[in-house]
Amino acid sequence: MTQESKTNVNEATERAKAFHQHETMDDTELRIKIDESVTSQTAIFFATSLFWLLIGSIFGLIASYKMHWPDWLGEYAVLTFGRIRPAHLNTVAYGWISLAGAGTLLWMTSRLTRVPLQWGWMLYISAFLWNVGVAFGTAAILFGYSRGMEWLEFPRIAGAIIAVGFVFFALPILKTFVRRKVKHIYVSLWYILASVVWFPLLYLTANFGHYQGVVEAGMNWWYGHNLLTVWVTPIGLAIAYYFLPKVIGRPIYSYYLSLLGFWSFALFYNWNGIHHLIGGPLPTWLVTVSIVASVMMVIPVLAVAVNHHMTTFKHFNMLKYSPTLRFTVFGAMSYTAVSLQGSAMALRSINEVTHFTHYTVGHAHLGVYAFSTMLLFGAIYYIMPRLSKWEWPYPRLVRLHFWLTAIGVIIYVVALTIGGWYQGLNMNNSDVSFIDSVVKTIPYLYLRSLGGTLMVAGHLIFIYHFVLMVKRAGPRRFAPPWFKKPVEESAV
Amino acid sequence: MTMMNKPDNQNDPKKENLEPEGKFRDDPTESDESDVYTIHDRIVSREKGEPDEGFEPTPWWVWTISVLVLFAMGFYLGKYSGTFGTIAHEVEMPPRPAEERVEREVRGDQLYAGMCQPCHGSDGMGTPGRYPPLVGSRWVTDDAETPARIVLFGLEGPIQVLGQTYNEQMDHFAHRLNDREVAAVVNFIRTSWGNDAPEIEPERVAELREEHEGRGRWRASELQALRNNQQ
Numbered sequence: 001m002t003q004e005s006k007t008n009v010n011e012a013t014e015r016a017k018a019f020h021q022h023e024t025m026d027d028t029e030l031r032i033k034i035d036e037s038v039t040s041q042t043a044i045f046f047a048t049s050l051f052w053l054l055i056g057s058i059f060g061l062i063a064s065y066k067m068h069w070p071d072w073l074g075e076y077a078v079l080t081f082g083r084i085r086p087a088h089l090n091t092v093a094y095g096w097i098s099l100a101g102a103g104t105l106l107w108m109t110s111r112l113t114r115v116p117l118q119w120g121w122m123l124y125i126s127a128f129l130w131n132v133g134v135a136f137g138t139a140a141i142l143f144g145y146s147r148g149m150e151w152l153e154f155p156r157i158a159g160a161i162i163a164v165g166f167v168f169f170a171l172p173i174l175k176t177f178v179r180r181k182v183k184h185i186y187v188s189l190w191y192i193l194a195s196v197v198w199f200p201l202l203y204l205t206a207n208f209g210h211y212q213g214v215v216e217a218g219m220n221w222w223y224g225h226n227l228l229t230v231w232v233t234p235i236g237l238a239i240a241y242y243f244l245p246k247v248i249g250r251p252i253y254s255y256y257l258s259l260l261g262f263w264s265f266a267l268f269y270n271w272n273g274i275h276h277l278i279g280g281p282l283p284t285w286l287v288t289v290s291i292v293a294s295v296m297m298v299i300p301v302l303a304v305a306v307n308h309h310m311t312t313f314k315h316f317n318m319l320k321y322s323p324t325l326r327f328t329v330f331g332a333m334s335y336t337a338v339s340l341q342g343s344a345m346a347l348r349s350i351n352e353v354t355h356f357t358h359y360t361v362g363h364a365h366l367g368v369y370a371f372s373t374m375l376l377f378g379a380i381y382y383i384m385p386r387l388s389k390w391e392w393p394y395p396r397l398v399r400l401h402f403w404l405t406a407i408g409v410i411i412y413v414v415a416l417t418i419g420g421w422y423q424g425l426n427m428n429n430s431d432v433s434f435i436d437s438v439v440k441t442i443p444y445l446y447l448r449s450l451g452g453t454l455m456v457a458g459h460l461i462f463i464y465h466f467v468l469m470v471k472r473a474g475p476r477r478f479a480p481p482w483f484k485k486p487v488e489e490s491a492v
Numbered sequence: 493m494t495m496m497n498k499p500d501n502q503n504d505p506k507k508e509n510l511e512p513e514g515k516f517r518d519d520p521t522e523s524d525e526s527d528v529y530t531i532h533d534r535i536v537s538r539e540k541g542e543p544d545e546g547f548e549p550t551p552w553w554v555w556t557i558s559v560l561v562l563f564a565m566g567f568y569l570g571k572y573s574g575t576f577g578t579i580a581h582e583v584e585m586p587p588r589p590a591e592e593r594v595e596r597e598v599r600g601d602q603l604y605a606g607m608c609q610p611c612h613g614s615d616g617m618g619t620p621g622r623y624p625p626l627v628g629s630r631w632v633t634d635d636a637e638t639p640a641r642i643v644l645f646g647l648e649g650p651i652q653v654l655g656q657t658y659n660e661q662m663d664h665f666a667h668r669l670n671d672r673e674v675a676a677v678v679n680f681i682r683t684s685w686g687n688d689a690p691e692i693e694p695e696r697v698a699e700l701r702e703e704h705e706g707r708g709r710w711r712a713s714e715l716q717a718l719r720n721n722q723q
Contacts (some may be wrong), residue, residue, distance in 0.1 A: 031536040245543035255545035285573035292565040389532035
């Protein structure tokens with residue numbers, strides 16, 4: 001037994017050594033060549049995603065203010081809550097997250113396969129169609145042509161445009177992968193390839209199948225949650241798996257944990273959607289299976305969390321000066337938090353309190369903002385200097401951006417988590433009238449708007465900084481925009 | 493040459509940035525164009541290699557927790573999935589046994605409308621000259637066994653109903669209706685349109701089904717003989 005495990009350790013060391021050797025084949029010239037092959041495409045995806053981030057977060061802010069000032073802007077149909085709120089969700093999901101994610105995946109795919117991007121011209125078509133689809137769909141929602149299903153509000157024709165746009169995004173990724181110059185496929189690429197194959201299946205099934213009644217509700221949430229499964233989460237995890245070791249300069253802790261995390265993720269996550277319909281008219285076993293799978297998500301989440309933590313462990317002091325790492329670690333930690341919270345929320349006893357309350361909204365923002373969006377910010381901070389050949393001009397703005405968004409989202413999530421929990425208890429208490437349960441949430445709703453305002457302020461700073469970056473404005477820098485001068489080795 | 497400005501200790505960000513020129517240097521003496529390439533060169537050459545994986549073993553407690561979660565949720569699945577049927581029910585209430593559920597769903601009027609009404613009419617008056625009425629017919633209302641026997645195994649040949657003779661065939665339903673359904677439809681015709689006879693239990697239908705198992709259609713004379721025996 002001991003003999004055997006000793007052999008295993010030796011073997012592992014040998015394999016690790018072999019892997020690190022081929023790292024020396026990386027050279028500056030290849031990186032420059034790869035960066036140049038993706039520059040304009042990635043930049044277009046990033047720039048348009050920031051446009052949608054701006055629009056989407058303003059929609060979100062308006063919706064948040066309307067929660068405590070219900071009459072504000074109510075006189076225009078376009079600006080009523082019922083239209084602004086889905087417009088917010090769709091612009092940030094399909095505009096910001098998707099486009100920024102697409103840009104990041106492109107760049108990472110090229111870097112990880114060690115080949116310049118293939119079929120790059122397709123990405124111009126992709127970015128064009130995608131943006132047209134989101135613009136058209138958002139206009140349709142605002143003018144009252146929503147499909148009325150959460151996450152699927154865009155009319156089918158906008159869905160079709162986005163789907164074609166996605167095909168033109170997926171093909172270059174697959175082609176680049178086929179041409180890869182690496183033997184070992186790094187874990188980020190697993191997630192990228194999986195999402196590129198899964199997403200079209202999901203999106204086409206949901207947008208172009210015919211469903212009615214209870215089945216339609218089931219499909220709706222199967223889709224809603226699986227959009228996170230096949231698109232938002234793989235983007236986030238690919239980024240975290242890439243940038244943690246990249247910035248720290250150490251290999252990811254364990255290949256075996258990566259394997260466990262990926263395959264249990266693939267096995268369990270896609271069953272989760274029906275936990276949105278606990279208490280609904282679906283067959284009970286279907287809901288139960290979904291709850292079971294939601295709790296099983298503990299396994300991949302634990303695997304990923306341990307893997308990331310052990311990689312970053314002993315290097316936490318780098319958070320003090322690396323912008324990318326700070327955003328990435330914040331996002332990776334939020335992933336653990338939001339996933340464990342989600343597993344708990346799927347349990348019937350907890351769900352009957354949190355369902356239909358602001359608690360769920362807090363959970364959603366912990367996932368899509370604190371996890372996904374923060375990781376995307378980190379990725380853009382890392383990638384942009386390589387595209388624009390210019391350092392971020394003002395580290396102060398990066399720092400401001402980080403603290404505004406981090407504090408903003410923390411206020412937002414904490415306020416809604418506490419407020420939503422009490423709201424749920426009040427709603428379940430027959431001694432409390434419904435209007436009382438609503439009135440008692442108002443202080444938390446003000447806090448939510450405060451958090452939202454901070455986040456939007458952070459976005460404005462980031463977008464301003466991004467524009468400076470594209471124009472190569474500001475001081476010429478010859479070193480990275482560290483938050484502060486890195487400390488010496490002995491202090492690590 | 494792109495490697496020109498690469499620092500020797502490029503893989504160590506901390507040392508690299510302790511270089512005197514390392515931090516936020518503005519150098520207006522260089523031209524813009526060469527600046528851009530110098531900057532880019534520095535950006536890509538200071539970065540670490542593409543990420544790789546280590547091969548540390550999975551911690552034992554990750555496996556332990558995984559297995560525990562699997563077992564716990566397997567138990568949950570078994571406990572809260574009911575019969576894996578299509579019914580939405582509260583998990584705290586055990587799902588009702590199947591027999592009882594079927595009884596709740598069986599409705600004599602619906603069965604009648606689907607199977608009997610084409611010949612015997614929605615008002616139970618039959619089709620004049622061809623199919624006998626059920627309203628007021630003593631074949632229907634006297635004893636409950638006779639209509640149950642007819643529904644189970646069918647009827648053919650001449651039969652006298654309310655002074656009229658009918659001579660047609662009625663199909664058998666033993667293979668299409670279960671005992672509860674036969675009882676429901678018999679009870680429906682015995683209590684509708686003014687008929688007011690006592691109901692038959694599904695258990696009695698089951699006995700009749702067993703008693704005459706395998707036989708063909710009844711003739712009126714056979715039924716009459718059975719009735720006489722019972723009285």
